[in-house]
Amino acid sequence: MELTQPLTDMQTRLAAEIDARRDDLTLLTQELIRIPTLNPPGENYRDICDFLDRRLSKVGFQTELVRAHWAPGDCEAYPRWNIVARREGNRPGECVHFNSHIDVVDVGKGWTTDPFGGELKDGKVYGRGACDMKGGLAASIVAAEAFLAVVPDWQGAIEISGTADEESGGFGGVAYLAEKGYFKRVDHVIIPEPLNVDRICLGHRGVWWAEIETHGEIAHGSMPFLGDCAVRHMGAVLHEMEQTLFPALAQKRTDMPVVPEGAKQSTLNINSLHGGQEEIPRDSTGLPSPCVPDSARMVIDRRFLIEENIDEVQAEITGVLERVKAGREGFSYDIREMHRVLPTMTDKSAPVVTTVSQAIRETLGKDPDYVVSPGTYDQKHIDRIGKLKNCVAYGPGILDLAHKPDEYVGVDDMVASAKVMAFSLLTLLGPPQTP
Numbered sequence: 263m264e265l266t267q268p269l270t271d272m273q274t275r276l277a278a279e280i281d282a283r284r285d286d287l288t289l290l291t292q293e294l295i296r297i298p299t300l301n302p303p304g305e306n307y308r309d310i311c312d313f314l315d316r317r318l319s320k321v322g323f324q325t326e327l328v329r330a331h332w333a334p335g336d337c338e339a340y341p342r343w344n345i346v347a348r349r350e351g352n353r354p355g356e357c358v359h360f361n362s363h364i365d366v367v368d369v370g371k372g373w374t375t376d377p378f379g380g381e382l383k384d385g386k387v388y389g390r391g392a393c394d395m396k397g398g399l400a401a402s403i404v405a406a407e408a409f410l411a412v413v414p415d416w417q418g419a420i421e422i423s424g425t426a427d428e429e430s431g432g433f434g435g436v437a438y439l440a441e442k443g444y445f446k447r448v449d450h451v452i453i454p455e456p457l458n459v460d461r462i463c464l465g466h467r468g469v470w471w472a473e474i475e476t477h478g479e480i481a482h483g484s485m486p487f488l489g490d491c492a493v494r495h496m497g498a499v500l501h502e503m504e505q506t507l508f509p510a511l512a513q514k515r516t517d518m519p520v521v522p523e524g525a526k527q528s529t530l531n532i533n534s535l536h537g538g539q540e541e542i543p544r545d546s547t548g549l550p551s552p553c554v555p556d557s558a559r560m561v562i563d564r565r566f567l568i569e570e571n572i573d574e575v576q577a578e579i580t581g582v583l584e585r586v587k588a589g590r591e592g593f594s595y596d597i598r599e600m601h602r603v604l605p606t607m608t609d610k611s612a613p614v615v616t617t618v619s620q621a622i623r624e625t626l627g628k629d630p631d632y633v634v635s636p637g638t639y640d641q642k643h644i645d646r647i648g649k650l651k652n653c654v655a656y657g658p659g660i661l662d663l664a665h666k667p668d669e670y671v672g673v674d675d676m677v678a679s680a681k682v683m684a685f686s687l688l689t690l691l692g693p694p695q696t697p
């Protein structure tokens with residue numbers, strides 16, 4: 263079976279236009295990497311927004327800089343700036359929105375190149391944020407610019423946003439824009455996160471963070487029988503989890519195409535555990551005072567599947583606690599929800615999915631793989647606050663390199679994904695195609 267039709271004239275010209283902009287795409291990626299937008303604390307957001315403003319204004323985008331006042335972390339030293347750029351076509355039609363986060367995570371150790379140098383070596387651009395996700399942002403910009411140069415008559419609108427704080431939850435970025443109604447005028451969203459050029463990410467698993475506290479009674483450590491040890495109570499909780507909860511979670515499998523394979527089941531991470539006195543700093547020579555802990559706290563990070571609902575997820579944990587309580591004298595607990603994100607998965611028949619799939623076939627000559635992310639990303643806000651289901655993540659770069667030393671993005675990958683994005687624009691906004 264033949265996967266693809268021969269390219270149309272317009273597609274051939276669009277592909278050639280992107281090939282001609284290869285050096286420009288490389289340079290743009292380097293320039294973006296050279297603006298160190300570290301989060302935390304949220305540095306240079308205004309600088310990168312100004313840079314994007316200049317670039318996109320030149321090709322006729324109307325731009326808007328939006329500061330997320332009162333978002334977590336927003337302050338005079340580290341304002342949470344975002345940019346939303348919009349270019350209207352000749353006629354009314356649908357709006358395609360490319361959303362990229364502008365922040366990058368801490369550099370860490372082990373680099374052999376300058377993390378903010380944007381060095382080009384053997385067809386790869388190196389730097390913090392190269393694949394996650396300044397390469398994707400650059401590819402979407404060049405895709406839009408090539409589309410504007412080649413296709414004079416088109417309908418609808420193209421939007422490109424650069425948003426803050428994805429790496430810390432996206433509350434000063436996409437969540438803020440969604441709350442302000444920016445996604446009401448949008449029909450299709452592509453998030454160019456580094457998912458590999460031939461994969462479309464449909465969504466992510468759910469998240470439930472909670473803190474469990476067990477209570478005890480303080481007493482002198484030489485006479486623990488006069489108190490009640492909260493840490494031993496927490497030990498009983500962990501024991502019950504090992505006996506019943508972890509085996510049950512391992513049995514739950516999803517039909518979501520989650521990668522990697524291990525994340526196709528429900529998972530629970532014990533994020534932290536603390537009981538009794540504050541820990542003594544490693545460099546201190548002081549000794550603790552002998553006390554029976556009257557409190558122990560544990561933070562859990564439960565990732566759940568689209569087949570599970572959040573009430574069951576919570577009931578499972580309270581079930582563990584109630585079973586311990588029934589069999590253990592003096593046991594009492596509190597549980598507090600810290601954070602929740604429901605799982606989301608865009609339907610494979612959604613227009614943005616079928617469009618990007620077809621563009622991958624035309625560009626790469628193969629069928630795309632559909633994947634779901636084990637962790638969440640900004641799609642959660644577009645889904646929950648923006649009420650828009652027609653959203654995917656698609657972009658250049660290798661996911662495993664994100665947040666690692668010597669992070670890079672391949673120039674060939676960026677060129678290929680820019681073609682996929684431009685072909686998608688052509689399908690969604692271009693003139694009716696003649697074979």
Ligand SMILES: [Zn+2]
Pocket residue numbers: 363394395428455456
């Ligand atoms: Zn990212």
